Amino acid sequence: AQSVTQLGSHVSVSEGALVLLRCNYSSSVPPYLFWYVQYPNQGLQLLLKYTSAATLVKGINGFEAEFKKSETSFHLTKPSAHMSDAAEYFCAVLHSYNNNDMRFGAGTRLTVKP
Amino acid sequence: ETGVTQTPRHLVMGMTNKKSLKCEQHLGHNAMYWYKQSAKKPLELMFVYNFKEQTENNSVPSRFSPECPNSSHLFLHLHTLQPEDSALYLCASSQGGTGQPYEQYFGPGTRLTVT
Numbered sequence: 001a002q003s004v005t006q007l008g009s010h011v012s013v014s015e016g017a018l019v020l021l022r023c024n025y026s027s028s029v030p031p032y033l034f035w036y037v038q039y040p041n042q043g044l045q046l047l048l049k050y051t052s053a054a055t056l057v058k059g060i061n062g063f064e065a066e067f068k069k070s071e072t073s074f075h076l077t078k079p080s081a082h083m084s085d086a087a088e089y090f091c092a093v094l095h096s097y098n099n100n101d102m103r104f105g106a107g108t109r110l111t112v113k114p
Numbered sequence: 115e116t117g118v119t120q121t122p123r124h125l126v127m128g129m130t131n132k133k134s135l136k137c138e139q140h141l142g143h144n145a146m147y148w149y150k151q152s153a154k155k156p157l158e159l160m161f162v163y164n165f166k167e168q169t170e171n172n173s174v175p176s177r178f179s180p181e182c183p184n185s186s187h188l189f190l191h192l193h194t195l196q197p198e199d200s201a202l203y204l205c206a207s208s209q210g211g212t213g214q215p216y217e218q219y220f221g222p223g224t225r226l227t228v229t
Contacts, residue, residue, distance in 0.1 A: 032215035043220030
């Protein structure tokens with residue numbers, strides 16, 4: 001069975017600092033991995049996805065993630081945080097290829113301090 | 115309208131009421147999903163419809179009843195709910211079919227409060 005674990009339910013950074021949100025996966029097959037963002041009172045928005053092509057995936061809003069098989073990780077990074085990045089971030093793995101059953105991590109709330 | 119829309123955005127209902135949540139997608143997708151998002155818990159997949167056929171029911175209580183009349187519309191019928199059913203209910207859609215890593219597109223959710 002496929003699953004993801006997000007390390008740290010809450011991350012706080014200063015504006016302009018590096019953002020690093022951690023996600024580790026468990027999968028018996030090559031995984032398909034996703035990062036989503038949720039702003040207050042909104043649904044989830046796709047930031048980026050890994051589908052076994054390039055291991056470094058670039059997404060929207062300056063975010064990127066690197067797939068590391070040896071570490072079973074798919075951490076999300078952004079070189080310089082903006083106030084507008086404050087939100088909840090979810091890592092997800094495609095659980096079942098039969099019905100697009102996606103399993104989500106518990107989420108990491110990112111706070112950006114001025 | 116674009117993307118995935120959900121109505122109502124907020125709903126307060128008593129435990130004996132019957133209500134329905136509505137989801138509509140304008141993306142030409144063939145798969146639709148209901149998720150439950152509760153505080154301090156991971157997103158829970160409730161139901162999946164692929165080409166209007168229900169392909170997943172994750173042990174959801176029968177007080178939740180989904181309906182998918184066509185590939186653009188999805189309903190969640192609610193009756194005799196419990197206070198612990200209070201949550202944000204999210205609808206999503208994606209390309210249909212199997213074996214492909216299609217991303218899901220989410221609506222803004224319906225905030226449900228059961229009193």
